[in-house]
Amino acid sequence: MSLQTYQNAWLALMLRPQDKDTVLEQFDLSEAEKTALHTLEPERLQAIASGIQQGRMSVLMASLPASLQQLLTYELRKALTTRYAERFPQAVVYPPEQGMGSWLQWLAEQPEIAEQPLLGDLIAYEQLLLQLHFYQRPQPNPLPYPRLVPWAGLLVASPSLANLLKALQQQQDLPEPEAGQQGWLVLKHPHRPAWLQPLHWSIYHLFQQMNGLLNWAEAVQALVKQFPELQAQETALNEWQNWALTQHLLDVY
């Protein structure tokens, strides 16, 4: 008997209780284990597996970001949760933060969501927030040059995004979606709600270049090379470094 094989077989059964015989054939179980597992009545197996599935769905529902809970009706949330849980029985749901990225990514691709541009923006914003973190043990080795701090991120979304978030926060009517795209700087500091500010596209691209391997002036030069129309703004772009520093947006760790 191998404990690992038995456990793998049991966990697989929890994911596909309806295919009990097929699942069990895939594992090199001992005769005693096979006999024992074959005595498990399908109704009992189904009851145990659905208990787990119900628990997963309830965690998925509860872990949706507040903004999405606010925008999606209960019925739609329930339908989407059920669809996701059934389609991806192996998807991690707990702790919620571990599985949230895939859950949000899948949500964004669903027709009910994809047809609403504001929802797409909101999910992209929530996905970015998941990646931002403030607390961390000090990193031992500095990078050669600065990059954006880990609680700041870049996002391209509709120009309406700020108004959408404000409307949700203040429970007002949602804004009309605006055409076009806007580069946003999103910040998630633990002592204040997440906030964002629009960036001129040149600054957006400049921040994108700041990967710890170029200094600011080199990043500006690389940007000007990529977009020659920015030649006249090179000095101004260099001066944005002071703004980034005073806002504590750069770090070398």
Added chain:
Amino acid sequence: MHENHLKVISWQRIQQLLPWVPAGPVLDLGAGRGQLAYALADYGFQVTAVDQYADTDVASHPRLSWQHTDLRQLELGDQTWAAIVCLNVFPFLSQAEQLPQLQRLKAALQPDGLLIFSSFTANDPGAAHSFARDPQGQPCPTGVLELASLKQVFADWEWWWSFEGNMHDDHPPAGPHQHGLVQVILKKPACQLQAVDWNGLPSLGVGLGWRHALQPLLAQQDVADFIEIMSDDYLNPVWDGHLLELSQRYQVIPHGVELSIGTPNGHDPAYLAQIRRIANRCNSPWWSDHLCYTHSQNVKTWSLNPLPCSEEALEVVTANARQAIAAVGRPLLLENVAYYWRPELPDQLADGEFMRRVVEGADCGILLDVANLYGNAHNFGLDPYEFVRQLPAERVVQLHLAGGKLFDKLLFDTHDHPVAQETWKLLQFVLKHCDVKAISLERDGRFEALEEVLPDLKSARQLLGVRV
């Protein structure tokens, strides 16, 4: 921008590591006007700010106290502080005083505590602008400190971060000049967990599993003597502030579901490191998880699956438990799970015997879920009293109570009803046979009927006979 500007210690860098400061008071040496001390107190720490010069223009803070004295006159204590922040105090000391004062700081920190330290180097180009004066009032050379000398003093500490280099400074009367800085962030080694004195663990009384929906209940006075948190909800350090707040109101016990102590591949060290951080934050006398497996290498079901009571499972659990205890550094309690099917295999140990051998082999305690014990007995016709008799009485440290629900003759551990009469009867038997230190009630549903919780807590308290 000076090239080292972003490399040195800043408030931001200190702030980022606050979740790793264990429970206990924080000392800010050379606090000046208290900017850093206030921020630390705002985060939730009890802070002592020390500065030789009294500033009368300083507002009070409930978690901040001041001592207007010199480091040399300050009683630092032994293993007193969870963190010591000592930024550029040493330039006020003569060379001869520096190493002895470093040794005092070293002794004054708790195990697992953090030292955040900055001073001028021995090769400080700005030495003439330093503050240490000889008895004639003449400037002293500032430093004997270099990274290499600090490495000797703190050789056995965990080095989290260090910097040595020049930094621009500009203050009157010197004007612009450079200083050689040496800065470190170090963690004092933890004490090795010795064999646990199970009878010596503290009595906590009757507690409640913390859930957001229970807040109205907990707002009432004296509802719970302690709180049990779901440790997996606090793995992200962003929740540390909340944990700190909770732990200042209650004794907090971390209770997890994702340890998966029965998985043969061992534990994830990163997971255990987070549990350690959480247990340190709460200064918990123990932590707990379930005697089960929740996942394999490829599948994570978020369910507590029962282990076959085999010799192989016994070996796996014992080895994993030892690893987990060493990594977290506090006693571990394992909980018996509710199950709705388990294979009947040859050569299996009885449930109680299996648990006894696990806890004795790994030096664990037991979190006995009385409701699970009753539920399993109900569902499988087992004798719960025999199970209890098989357990080593001094290892049954904590009990869980909850109310479940019947579905088609099976009793499910739903945590959403009052505790069943049969569970109370079993509880009385357990209390008669075991040296229980704590009982906690779990409630995970039907929050609209919270009034059901209070009588259960009252009954548990009466039966435990302890009010802490």
